[in-house]
Amino acid sequence: MTAEPRTGTGHRRPAVGQYAGDRRRAWPYPRTALAMAAAAAAAVPFLVPPYPLYRVTLVLVYVVALLGLDLVTGHGGLISLGHGAFFGVGAYTAAILLAAGAPYPVTLPAAGLVAYGLGHAFGRPAVRLSGLYLAVVTFAVAVAVPPLIRRLAPGGAMGLPARTPGAPSFTGLDDDQWVYLLVLAVTAAAFALTRVVIRSTAGRALAALRADAGAAELLGIRPPATRAHAFAWSALYAGVAGCLFTWTTGFVAPESFTVTLSITLLAGLVIGGLGTVPGAVIGAVVVAFLPAPGLVSGLALIVVLAVAPHGVTGLARRLPSFLGKDRA
């Protein structure tokens, strides 16, 4: 390890786990691991008491939001400080629709589409500028949304209670188990969609832009359009996650979606590890269980970045080669 490589390009490739977005295989049994994780996730609601189950459900909700944020930040190399706002917009869209008597299945696409539209509206002008401008514009969105909700949304500063999905009687499940399984299904779909998007032409174009924007442009990739699409998609994920949040908590209030949430999401993703699916999961655990931003979470962020600059995932990916003989 001499010169620290900036990206994964060039013919001298760094060791596994040394840079974000590295897709080389580090763990030898991905299918088995995936199957076991799926089985464990499906078993959780039957083994865990109601309150911990609620917390686990929230972790899954944040996983969806972080998968979206990862599209922009991990794969696109841009910084968004506005995902808490899109999350809140999705949550409020769902809560307002539910209060108006809409059935649950409708609220999910509606929340996603509203957030997608807003993502396009804000992302399109912002991504024409360099990456930092996106951070500033999205930060402004995150700051503006809670007061807007307070003034305009039903319930105002008091917040808005919403119905939560009830389990159909034939399943014999408790309501919270049913909500967990719904959220799990959406999370699984979000995983699958992320894989498809990242491996698509557009996904590779996004990664190429991050690695070397000039070279990518020479190859015919249009940076603004590609990035704007990625941003809108990630807003859609955040909106869907917001809808799941409403399903889980049954209550939305403006102070749940302040700029703090946006920063926590970004910090969780960085701690978990950028550009990887496990990173989003670990990040979601961090978002759900780390205390509100303060001394503890600040120190945690610093420690992780000092010990593992590519997040917990990067650390874990380095483990096999570290234990084996072919140490880099």
Place this chain on the structure above:
Amino acid sequence: MRRLALVALLLVSACRVTSAEVVVGGPPACAGQHADGLTPTTVRVGGVYPLSGPASAYGAVAQGAAAYFAWANARGGVAGRQVEFLVRDDGYQPARAVEEARRLVDSDRVFALFQTLGTPSTAAVRAYADRRGVPQPFVASGASDWGDAAHPWTIGFQPTYAAEARVYARHLLRTRPHATVAVLYQNDDFGRELLTAFEDAVAGTGVQVVARRGYEVMDADVQAQMAGLAASGAGVFLNVGTPKFAAQALAADAAMTTWNPLHLLNGVANTPSLVAGVGPAALRGVLTTGFYKDPVAWEDDPDVRTFAAAVRRHVPDADPASSQVMFGWTSAAAFAAALERMECPSREGLMAAARDLRDVEIGTLLPGITVSTGPGDPYPVEDLRVFRFGDSGWEAV
């Protein structure tokens, strides 16, 4: 694949190991009712209070309730049951209140949510209480909403803000029938209800609301609002704020030498920390309302002495001279009265008892004021008296 099948089999055979709710067998009239958190010798209740944040002055209410339960436990409990009282902090944020209520009910398995504090938090928790069928009795908020029959699990305690507004209106009509009034109000259900009821009560009389300014709970201060209200030159100033903002308004009023209205301080703002913070000079001549005995003015009253001794003994951190502590104590006494009157030992039984209290006397309420509910009367305390701040404390008018 075989492992998956095994897990699937496990799931179908054992549908959740840990969730069995306690269902009453007992007398036929009570069969099938729910009694999580209640045994013949114990009852576990949970309260959610703003121990931190902008309304943390109300945290003392929890100390008063804790003192009451500790005092009752030392005397053999409430109807033979030792009360275990869990207190959680919501920072006066409704979303956190719901979260904490969920934790209390699902994780700590409390029998009832006694109590939630503040209109926003109570409204937020009410939806959850409805969904889970958990009693939320004697909430510390004076909104009229808690009498709503559509929410059978929630009931208020103190006189409603509308009742309080009518008392101010009556007082003004008697003493200053042609007053002009400026109103500062918190822009949420609490502030708007008091303002609206006041305006309704004085509509068509000589008393006129000539200016009103709202503020948000998240605002830093009310300087701008006070300047606007002072410009109206009204003869009466109605201060409808929570303690932090009411104190700012009192200080601003005292600092403005050009505007000297009669200052009406709403009851929920009347906390000891406010009195200590702004000082007796700024408070002299201010009017407020109350329904329980002020621990300082009623120092020699036997019930207040019991209260002060119990607070000193069981919750040494609390200030026995605090009216917020007294409020907590008094509402806890009402909760104990409902527990004692349960016919079925269940959540349903508790709500039935709370909705059927006939002129229950509580020593720390002002003389002549009782806790009283019944069919068609979901408001436990409905009477108020007017007080004026003299040289050092509140005096009956």
